[in-house]
Amino acid sequence: MIRLGLLLLVLPILVLLGVYFWELGDVRACQLEGGYWNYLEGACYDTPQPFVSWLQRSPLLVNGGMLLSVVGLVMCMVGFYTKPR
Secondary structure, three states: OHHHHHHHHHHHHHHHHHHHHHHHHHHHHHHHOOOEEEOOOOEEEOOOOOOOOHHHHOHHHHHHHHHHHHHHHHHHHHHHHOOOO
């Protein structure tokens, strides 16, 4: 149970960070070219675009990842609390 809990605790966070930094790379490339990033369409434009948070764009990914991490934490705590068989 501890191994599965650790996997559920760490893996969603790594996936969220990976997706976040992938998009951040695209945003920075657009800004270095002098453009403005459209977060809803995922494209670079010449005119300023409004900022839309990552939680508004993909709530299932963010909330689901955090929920899986909490489940993993609880599984680790239960695994450490119970005696091994």
